[in-house]
Structures are given as structure tokens and as C-alpha cells.
Amino acid sequence: MARLTRSFFARYTPEVARELLGCTIVRRLGDTELTGRIVEVEAYRGADDPASHAYRGITKRTRVMFEEAGHAYVYFTMGVHYCLNLTTESVGEAGAVLIRAAEPLQGIDEMRRRRGVQDLARIARGPGNLTRAMGIDLRLNGEDVVRSMELFVLAGEQEKSIATSARIGISSAQDRMWRYYVEGSPFVSGDRTHNYRSRTAG
DNA sequence: AGATTGATGTGCT
DNA sequence: GCACATCAATCTA
Numbered sequence: 304m305a306r307l308t309r310s311f312f313a314r315y316t317p318e319v320a321r322e323l324l325g326c327t328i329v330r331r332l333g334d335t336e337l338t339g340r341i342v343e344v345e346a347y348r349g350a351d352d353p354a355s356h357a358y359r360g361i362t363k364r365t366r367v368m369f370e371e372a373g374h375a376y377v378y379f380t381m382g383v384h385y386c387l388n389l390t391t392e393s394v395g396e397a398g399a400v401l402i403r404a405a406e407p408l409q410g411i412d413e414m415r416r417r418r419g420v421q422d423l424a425r426i427a428r429g430p431g432n433l434t435r436a437m438g439i440d441l442r443l444n445g446e447d448v449v450r451s452m453e454l455f456v457l458a459g460e461q462e463k464s465i466a467t468s469a470r471i472g473i474s475s476a477q478d479r480m481w482r483y484y485v486e487g488s489p490f491v492s493g494d495r496t497h498n499y500r501s502r503t504a505g
Numbered sequence: 506a507g508a509t510t511g512a513t514g515t516g517c518t
Numbered sequence: 519g520c521a522c523a524t525c526a527a528t529c530t531a
Contacts, residue, residue: 380513381511381514384514471513
């Protein structure tokens with residue numbers, strides 16, 4: 304499968320988010336290649352999205368969300384976790400897709416070791432767990448995933464059964480169904496409440 | 506300069 | 519359901 308291009312990312316964020324489902328995220332660490340099929344994402348935009356880090360404009364942290372699409376936006380949260388986003392939209396328009404969960408494909412033993420759990424379904428379920436499994440931290444903030452050899456995304460089959468819900472851990476903009484996930488996948492995070500409140504779409 | 510606040514995960518109850 | 523680990527950016531003054 305071919306690598307995702309700049310023009311794939313430089314579009315309306317919810318559309319990019321939906322189409323990232325089924326794509327393969329690749330993390331190269333020297334000889335080892337850690338890969339997973341993306342099964343859960345969330346879309347975040349800018350001035351029109353109160354739930355977004357970019358809502359209040361450009362800051363040191365959110366700068367990358369406003370620049371050229373197709374870059375990694377990595378941030379640290381709760382004193383413990385890193386979260387990986389891929390930037391979207393045109394230059395000057397903020398946008399990013401949070402990668403929330405993936406189905407492990409290659410380098411499973413290495414990811415098990417990094418996570419310290421055996422259960423395949425738990426290795427990359429949840430944004431903090433995914434980055435931990437794949438060795439992603441602030442050093443990759445700003446990485447150009449269109450050109451990088453360390454972190455990139457391969458195109459996949461378009462998912463058929465996609466469900467949506469409000470974004471997890473967000474109190475504002477509850478009416479915006481900007482979380483997308485593969486319906487029924489055991490690799491998806493979120494409790495029964497979140498997934499019950501969702502609806503099929505696509 | 507100091508305080509506040511998380512786009513979380515786990516383990517215990 | 520709830521406590522807690524633990525840090526960087528942002529907010530407040």
C-alpha cells in the first residue's frame with residue numbers, strides 16, 4: 304500500500320479522520336518496524352471548535368496545527384501520557400486527527416514489551432497506550448509524516464462499518480459526532496456508554 | 506513567578 | 519465510581 308500524501312491530509316478534518324480508519328500507522332525504530340491498523344480516531348479543528356487545543360489561536364504548543372498538513376502533533380497530558388495527532392486542513396486553518404486506537408500488526412512482541420501487557424486487544428487501545436506501545440513522545444512533535452522514515456501512514460481499504468460518537472473526555476461540543484471508530488472492533492477504546500450513544504454512519 | 510489544568514489509564518471498591 | 523500518578527503549556531497577576 305502507498306504512503307498517504309500531503310493532499311490526503313490537507314482537507315476538512317472530519318473527512319480525513321473517517322478515511323484514516325483502516326490505514327496502517329508505521330513506527331520505525333532502527334531495525335524494528337511497529338505497525339497497526341487504525342481503528343479509532345477523533346477530529347479537532349480550530350476557531351470553530353471549542354474542544355480543540357487550537358480554539359484560542361496560535362501558541363507555542365498548537366503552532367503545528369496551523370501549519371502545513373501531514374505533520375505529527377504530539378502533546379503530553381495528565382503528567383503521564385503522550386497523544387499522537389496528524390495535522391490537517393490548509394495552511395493557516397487549524398486541524399488535527401487524534402489517533403486513539405490501533406490493531407497491532409507487526410512488531411507485536413516489541414509492543415507487548417513496551418506496554419507490559421500480554422492481551423493483544425489492550426496493547427494500543429486508548430491514545431496514551433498507543434503512543435507507549437509505539438515509542439512515540441515529544442521528540443516526534445512536528446515530524447513530517449509524508450516524508451519521515453520514522454513515522455508515517457500507509458493507505459488501506461476504506462472501512463465499511465464506521466460508527467461515530469461525541470469525543471471522549473470532552474465536555475464542550477457534545478453535539479459534534481467527531482469520534483469515528485470501526486464498529487465491533489475489540490481494539491477500540493471507550494466504555495459501553497460511549498459506544499452505546501454512538502450511531503452507525505457510513 | 507506561581508497556580509491551574511488537562512483530548513488518560515489503572516487499580517481498587 | 520473514585521483516587522492518583524505527575525508534567526508542560528497556559529493562565530493569572
